[in-house]
Amino acid sequence: MNTKTDQYLLEKNINFQTPDQNQLTVKLFSLALTQEDQEVTECRLILMVDFNLYQQIEQANWFNLTSEVRHPIYGGELNSQKDVEIEVALNPELIAELLKIVSNAKGGANFLEELSLNQIISSPFLQTENWYVFYVKQGLELPPELAEEGSSVKVGYSTDYAQQAQEAREEREQDLLELEAENENSSNGYMLDLAINFFQEKGWDFTQLKLGESDLLKLEFQGTKYQWDCYVQTNEQYDECSFYSVCPEKITEEKRADVNEFLTRANYGIPVGNFEMNLDTGEVRCKTSIDVEGNMLNFSLLNRLVEVNICLMERYLEGIMLIRQDNVSPKEAIMLVE
Numbered sequence: 001m002n003t004k005t006d007q008y009l010l011e012k013n014i015n016f017q018t019p020d021q022n023q024l025t026v027k028l029f030s031l032a033l034t035q036e037d038q039e040v041t042e043c044r045l046i047l048m049v050d051f052n053l054y055q056q057i058e059q060a061n062w063f064n065l066t067s068e069v070r071h072p073i074y075g076g077e078l079n080s081q082k083d084v085e086i087e088v089a090l091n092p093e094l095i096a097e098l099l100k101i102v103s104n105a106k107g108g109a110n111f112l113e114e115l116s117l118n119q120i121i122s123s124p125f126l127q128t129e130n131w132y133v134f135y136v137k138q139g140l141e142l143p144p145e146l147a148e149e150g151s152s153v154k155v156g157y158s159t160d161y162a163q164q165a166q167e168a169r170e171e172r173e174q175d176l177l178e179l180e181a182e183n184e185n186s187s188n189g190y191m192l193d194l195a196i197n198f199f200q201e202k203g204w205d206f207t208q209l210k211l212g213e214s215d216l217l218k219l220e221f222q223g224t225k226y227q228w229d230c231y232v233q234t235n236e237q238y239d240e241c242s243f244y245s246v247c248p249e250k251i252t253e254e255k256r257a258d259v260n261e262f263l264t265r266a267n268y269g270i271p272v273g274n275f276e277m278n279l280d281t282g283e284v285r286c287k288t289s290i291d292v293e294g295n296m297l298n299f300s301l302l303n304r305l306v307e308v309n310i311c312l313m314e315r316y317l318e319g320i321m322l323i324r325q326d327n328v329s330p331k332e333a334i335m336l337v338e
Contacts, residue, residue, distance in 0.1 A: 002036070002037050002038075002295050002296075003034065003035065003036050003037075004034075004035050005032050005033070005034050005035070006032065006033045006035070006104055006105040007030055007031070007032040007033075007105055008030060008031055008032075008104075008105035008106040008108070008109045009029065009030045010028050010029065010030060010031065010109040010110075010113065011027065011028070011029055012027070012028055012109075012113050012116075013025055013026070013027055013028070013116075014026060014027075014028040014112055014113065014116045014126070015116045015119070015121050015126065016062075016121065016126050016127065016128050016131075017121040017122060017126055017127050017128065018060065018062055018128050019062075019127075019128065019129055023121060024057075024062065024128060026047045026048070026049050026053070026086075027047065027048040027049070028045060028046075028047060028109065028112065028113070029045075029046040029047065029048050029085070030045070030046045030109070031043070031044070031045055031105050031108045031109040031112070032044045032045075032046075032105055033104065033105045033108060036169070036172065037176075037295055037296050037298060038295060038298075038300075038301065039298065039300055040095060040099055041092075041095070041169075041172075042089055042090075042092075042095070042165065043089065043090040043095055043098060043108065044087055044088065044089045044090070044134065045087070045088050045089075045090075045112075045131070046085060046086070046087050047085070047086045047087075047088060048083050048084070048085055048086075049083065049084055049086060050083055050084070051078070051079070051080045051081070051082065051083070051084055054078075054084040054086070054136070057086070062128040063086070063088050063128050063131045063132065063133045064128075064129065064131070064132045064133065064161070065133040065136075065159070068160075069133075069159040069160040069161060070157055070159055071157050071158045071159060071160070071163075072157060073155065073156065073157045074155065074156065074157065075140065075153065075154060075155035075156065076140070076155045077155065078136075078138050078155060078156070079138055079155075082138050082139070083138075084136060084137070084138055085135075085136070085137045085138065085139075085154075085156075086133060086135070086136055087133070087134045087135040087136075087137070088131040088132060088133050088134065089131065089132050089134050089161065089165065090125070090130065090131060091130045091131070091132070094124060094125065094130060097124075098111075098125065111125075112125060112126065132159070132161040133159050133161065134158065134159060134161055134162035134165065135156060135157070135158050135159070135162060136156045136157055136159075137154045137155070137156035138154060138155050138156060139153070139154055140153045140154060140155055176296070189215065189234065189236035190236070190296075190297075191234040191236060191239075191241050191292075191297050192208075192215045192217070192234045192236075194297055194298070194299070194302065195217055195232045195234060195241070195302060196208075196217065198299055198302050198303070199217065199219065199232075204219050205219065205220070206218060206219045206232075207219075211233070215233070215234050215236075216231050216232065216233050217231065217232040218230070218231055219231070219232070221245070221310060223310075223313070223314045223317070224314060225317075225318065226248055226317055226321070227248060228245055228246055228247060228248045228313065228317070229245075229246045229248075230243065230244060230245050230246070230309075230310075231243070231244040231246070232244075238291070238293075239291060239292045239293040240289065240290070240291050240292075241289065241290055241292065241297055241302065241305065242287055242288070242289035242290075242305075243287070243288050243289070243302075243305045243306055243309045244285045244286065244287050244309070245285060245286040245309050245310065245312075245313035246283065246284070246285045247283070247284035247285065247317065247320055249321070249324060250281060250282035250283055250284075251277065251282035251283075251284060251320075251324055252282060252324070253282065255323060255324050256277065256279060256282055258323050258329070258330050259277060259284065259320055259323050259324065259330070260277055260279070261330040262316075262319055262320065262323055262330040262333050262334055263275040263276070263277060263284070263320075265330060265331070265334045266316050266319070266334060269338070270312065272288060272308050273286060273287060273288035273289075273308055273309060273312055274286070274287055275287075275312075275316065284320060286309055286312050286313045286316070287309070288305045288306075288308050288309040288312075289305070290305060315337055315338075316337055318336070318337055319333035319334060319336060319337040320333075322336065
């Protein structure tokens with residue numbers, strides 16, 4: 001499993017809201033987003049507080065820090081004269097909502113700071129009950145004879161929440177290993193099997209085809225006004241997966257230049273995917289694709305390929321048909337659909 005962490009250092013005071021509707025001000029030291037196979041699975045904060053505030057957090061059970069979830073302290077005892085580092089993790093049910101607003105750790109940290117500055121502490125992202133303490137730590141000062149440049153020792157404890165997160169991570173890794181083992185024994189290849197399972201869950205009827213070294217699934221999609229064929233094409237050798245929507249009508253030879261101009265205008269503003277036309281046959285299709293070399297295709301990535309593609313075809317197909325059937329100019333057609 002490919003895991004990476006995107007961390008951003010902030011060191012700003014942030015106001016949280018406690019369950020009794022009081023304001024709790026702590027220093028937000030950093031925010032980190034953890035990705036597993038390109039999917040964000042955790043959002044963690046490191047908070048810095050003085051010892052008195054830590055005791056208040058502990059006694060009031062803020063950030064869900066109850067005595068029942070605490071593990072034994074390692075490395076000695078906490079020092080009442082030093083600040084305490086508290087690592088908390090966001091309720092997993094809120095991660096999807098956070099990712100609708102931010103795309104990286106820096107954006108997440110700035111988002112929390114903005115909520116705090118604007119006194120929107122009623123936001124679920126600033127409510128202490130939606131964060132769970134994973135670790136409580138303090139740095140220890142080593143004697144000069146033991147200290148080395150860059151070395152550090154900490155005292156503190158972990159919680160059941162950290163252990164549960166670790167167990168869930170290990171379970172996902174085991175599931176991935178089992179999936180890879182299944183893929184090795186699959187006659188189709190794992191990407192095609194995943195696509196088959198994906199569309200079965202969606203309830204889409206499909207036909208399995210073969211084109212050279214590539215495997216295909218053919219589907220039909222009913223849009224708002226038009227119906228068209230779609231294809232999923234996988235190439236296991238090169239870790240590639242593509243999704244196509246094919247225009248239901250081929251473009252006649254005399255209209256191909258106009259449609260080609262329209263598609264060029266459309267492609268210029270498209271951040272993901274593109275339209276293409278076979279100048280010999282007049283077939284027009286919309287393509288979205290991904291190269292997952294070094295990673296694994298998953299439902300989330302495939303769903304993104306499909307959703308973007310369908311939306312693009314739904315939007316621009318009307319312009320193609322206006323040029324083909326009603327003699328509308330490419331410039332007029334693009335203005336009508338955009």
